[in-house]
Amino acid sequence: MAPEWAHAGIRVNALAPTFVRRELTPTTLSRPEWAAELLSRIPIGRLGEPEDIAEAVTLLLSDAASLITGNTLTIDGRLHHPIISTIPLPQTTLPPGAQGVLRLVLASLCQATSVIRYV
Known part of the structure; x- marks a missing residue:
């Protein structure tokens, strides 16, 4: 979209x-x-806080980011993403195959949330 x-x-x-x-x-x-x-x-050893995300949005919306476009800013403390497939999901009464769907949903939560700025 950026171009x-x-x-x-x-x-x-x-x-x-x-x-x-x-x-x-x-x-x-x-x-x-x-x-x-x-x-x-x-590696940073903590979860994100809402303020961490807000500060990143503030940066992207500011004039300090006037030359930044078409990028994804990863705010994850350098999380090693294979975690989604290696952590056992809780035992539940989900129907067969639903845990695979749950993993897909968890993985999609790691995808980017778009921020569009009108300059």
Whole structure:
């Protein structure tokens, strides 16, 4: 999208955050082995906070980023992404095959959220 909109002064960038501490995070991290595995794969050693994402958005929307377009800013403490396929999912009453779908959903959460800025 960035090349198509650059002529109009529109910058297109994306954010790819790690797990961010929010209302649902305690549910996600309720299994100690899951939480330990997740944090062991984040060299900075912590989850993201909403302020981490807000600061990145502020940067991308500012004049300081006037030459940045067509990029994905990864905000993940250098998370090693294979975590999605290696952490065992909780045993549930999901129908057969649903855990594969759940893994796909988890993986899609690691995808970028678009940020478009009109300059």
